[in-house]
Amino acid sequence: MKGVLLVNLGSPDAPTPEAVKPYLDEFLMDKYVIDVPYLLRAFLVRGIILRKRPEESAHAYQKIWWKEGSPLIVLSERMHKKVQPLVNVPVGLAMRYGSMTIEKGLQDLYDQGVTEVMLFPLYPQYAMASTLTIEALADEIRKKKFPDMKIMNFPAFYNKPDYINVLSNSIKEHLKGFEYDKLVFSYHGIPERHVRKTDKTKSHRKFVTNKMCCEAGTPAAEFCYRTHCYETTRLVVEQLGIPENKYCQTFQSRLAGDKWLEPYTDVEIDNMPAKGIKKIAVVTPAFVTDCLETLEEIAMRAKEDFQAKGGEDFLAIPCLNDDDAWCELVGNWINDWSKK
Structure with missing residues (x-):
């Protein structure tokens, strides 16, 4: 059974x-x-x-x-x-x-x-x-x-078309009526060495900011968290037709002392108001369920910091939940x- x-x-x-x-x-x-x-x-x-x-x-x-x-x-x-x-x-x-x-x-x-x-x-x-x-x-x-x-x-289902469709529709629904300067895709952070440790091919590429480190569909990408994150973002952006200048990808929840995946969510969001980015929406596609990292770290703390630096509107998009x-x-x- x-x-x-x-x-x-x-x-x-x-x-x-x-x-x-x-x-x-x-x-x-x-x-x-x-x-x-x-x-x-x-x-x-x-x-x-x-x-x-x-x-x-x-x-x-x-x-x-x-x-x-x-x-x-x-x-x-x-x-x-x-x-x-x-x-x-x-x-x-x-x-x-x-x-x-x-x-x-x-x-x-x-x-x-x-x-x-x-x-x-x-x-x-x-x-x-x-x-x-x-x-x-x-x-x-x-x-x-x-x-x-x-x-x-x-x-892992990060690139399954039916999952991307559900995730994209959820983001689109929550963005209705919200005029944003930037849509932030914030993924949970991990140490860079974790990515290399899960690479069974031992052929992992160098980390390049805002680019996939492994080509999607290759053996090295099969267990590459960083590539999975960038591919999720790419597929959602493609489906929703979001211009390149209207979104970015970051990583949150790091511990001190190690080299973690960059760019960091808190640093990027804090710097946005000074760049004229005053209205942002944040989605957290590494989670399917809202939790401490999404509800407190993003929806509360990141929002407070963003507004304290001169940000105006902040929308935390819920996870898929139920x-x-x-x-x-x-x-x-x-x-x-x-x-x-």
Whole structure:
């Protein structure tokens, strides 16, 4: 029997330092997130970062927390509830970090008689710190707990025409009536070395600002997060007919001490008012679900900084969340797989 496990990032159970600290510990101690030797990672995370970050992050979570709970969890659950009736196989929902574990998700499917699982990371672009860590943990759990279960990984869907169509239509709908000087495509940032580490061909090109580092469709591009991001932007811009001078692409959420993908969202947005760019819209296509990075970092903090520098109008375009067209598309992908 076939089944599907949708997997998103995760969230602390409450917007408090006490709940945020173990969540951050699990997240930052992941070797696919901070990819340094264990002892150094433990020193950085538990000896330095977790001394102040839980309180700071808790404050940020408090700003976006809903009565129902974490927006990312609530929105993921809403999506899950819409997708399940559209398909003929069991669909589970899990998180890479936090209490809604992948093990619980696989166990629930196993209890329903599922022996073949399509693992569906809810990330359009492939990255070591998102897609790969989900796939690796799921395989580790399968070997230990469900040796007879077969797992196949749903591939990155950043360039699938039907996904681009849904994403483009969503952006177009939210832009109605909003006159913008610049549309900012802000993707989650990762260290540059992550891109090179996932290149199985060892033929990765040099990073050139505002250009793809690998040619789309080549073996080197298959697992290149940076190329996936630029290709997503290119396809959306092409479909919506956005002029070159009306959009840009940036990367957000970096940590100090490493070389991360550039240009940086906060730096670019802060500099825009001085260049006469006073009205901007920001879309975050690395996420399909609104979360701390979109709701607090972009919709609140980036907006405040932009206006403090002289910006006038700022529109944060929501993620796809539980949009009917998006849920229907996921249902179609699941049905196509289940019929094979």
